[in-house]
Amino acid sequence: MRPSKRDELVQEALKVFYQNGFTATGMDMLVKKTGISKTSMYKHFRTKDDLILAVLRLRDEQLRNWFFRRVEELASSPLGQLLAVFDVLEEWFQQPDFQGCMFIKASSEFQRADDPIYNQCTEHKKLMFSSLLKIVRQLETDQGNLSSEIAEALTRQLFLLKEGAIILKHMRVSVSAGLEAKEAAVSLLQANGIRGV
Amino acid sequence: MRPSKRDELVQEALKVFYQNGFTATGMDMLVKKTGISKTSMYKHFRTKDDLILAVLRLRDEQLRNWFFRRVEELASSPLGQLLAVFDVLEEWFQQPDFQGCMFIKASSEFQRADDPIYNQCTEHKKLMFSSLLKIVRQLETDQGNLSSEIAEALTRQLFLLKEGAIILKHMRVSVSAGLEAKEAAVSLLQANGIRGV
DNA sequence: TCCTATATGAACAGATCAGTATATATACAT
DNA sequence: ATGTATATATACTGATCTGTTCATATAGGA
Known part of the structure; x- marks a missing residue:
């Protein structure tokens, strides 16, 4: 498992959650803002x-x-x-x-x-x-x-x-x-x- | 408009929102917890x-x-x-x-x-x-x-x-x-x- | 070349969300 | 008694949510 993609996700998600809130930020918005596919996200986090x-x-x-x-x-x-x-x-x-x-x-x-x-x-x-x-x-x-x-x-x-x-x-x-x-x-x-x- | 029902709603909603959070509390939960119908709620608040x-x-x-x-x-x-x-x-x-x-x-x-x-x-x-x-x-x-x-x-x-x-x-x-x-x-x-x- | 790991897109399931529509009940004032 | 205001229950719409499925693409190692 290359760590880079996972770390990239966490770093980008941090920015979005911080500015937009946790509940207010849906996974689909994270896909849009980070460019990382939802499939990948759920491969790294249950x-x-x-x-x-x-x-x-x-x-x-x-x-x-x-x-x-x-x-x-x-x-x-x-x-x-x-x-x-x-x-x-x-x-x-x-x-x-x-x-x-x-x-x-x-x-x-x-x-x-x-x-x-x-x-x-x-x-x-x-x-x-x-x-x-x-x-x-x-x-x-x-x-x-x-x-x-x-x-x-x-x-x-x-x-x-x-x-x-x-x-x-x-x-x-x-x-x-x-x-x-x-x-x-x-x-x-x-x-x-x-x-x- | 009798004020009592509206005030009752606000008072009860306060307790639920305070203990449970605003986003986490849906209108249906408010119906359940307050006993006030959803129709009434939306008559008092848009x-x-x-x-x-x-x-x-x-x-x-x-x-x-x-x-x-x-x-x-x-x-x-x-x-x-x-x-x-x-x-x-x-x-x-x-x-x-x-x-x-x-x-x-x-x-x-x-x-x-x-x-x-x-x-x-x-x-x-x-x-x-x-x-x-x-x-x-x-x-x-x-x-x-x-x-x-x-x-x-x-x-x-x-x-x-x-x-x-x-x-x-x-x-x-x-x-x-x-x-x-x-x-x-x-x-x-x-x-x-x-x-x- | 072939295997494996990791990525993608897109559609989907099932639940829940805010808000609406409709038909009905209750109480009170005239 | 009859009209008016306010309440109710229930079912619905359409959107959005988390999480899944599946088919496919890409890249590197043996």
Whole structure:
């Protein structure tokens, strides 16, 4: 089995699902937009849901890699990286094809608690949280005076800002939700006794 | 035209749409779940989208009224009310039928920029923002030293926390996202020079 | 050349979707 | 009692959905 056709399908389907929604996108539309035959699609994926799961796996890898690579490009210190998180968020928002968070949207369309798609969405958010926690723990090590409970609590607070910014941007409450979240993050870091911010 | 049947339909449809999603709920399912005939439904609403818009109007009124009535019950001072916002949020999350924010979910299913449903969802968020801003402005008047730009910025930061909490709760990252947001709100208020918090 | 793997197009099945048509029932006001 | 408004059940239309079937094309390896 050559992998290229399958990967091509997943990559193209991602774009269509992201811009058009999952339920609103039929398999026939995918045929039209990707040029790949329906027969081929169902040779690679037993059901549409399986294709969606593969799309979300790709998006998870794509987004987390891009996001934290950009964070590392913008800053090297843990503190700098925590603030860079919100600059990268703003970069994401300013991309012309930004259409909200694919996982929030998917979890809205497939909201049954036992739906594999829903559960894969929650998994993505937990992975994003873990990556953020990792940076906060490095900051903790650097500064020496943070208990690990504070690290978890601080990470959750920063994560609240990040997810809130995605919603405010997607729902047109804010134009620069990433930068607003960054200012709030500065306050939270200072309030938690982080030095140097 | 007796209003009761129409209102009954909107109220019952709200429950079904909220628990089951908009696209995933067909008109035939609404007939089954509400006991109201399809003929009646289409006498009151020309299309399914019109029914959804009516449901969202009801939900907007319902949620904003309940939310800020509870806030006023819990506290009388502007500062107390700002903190109570997050207690009420937590109350909402702990309701056994909590299934996320209906407007975030609807805007995920109807994401075209010119879709009336999408636009009604953004409108709801703007109204929630305005109500929050009103409390912050009262606080501003009380404390006398806040410029109105700071009031807007502070409101946006609190709103970030509120929306983030909805996502973290709905996507199972946090169990008590409302209380976590409240702690962050305390820090933000202090960082913005609010006295008495 | 022949075999195999992978691709394609096109028609189809069976279900479900939004919305309509028709005929009928119920309740109330005059 | 009779007209009017609102309700009902049921069957239907035509479109669209996921997924299948089948016949065929293409390309590479032995």
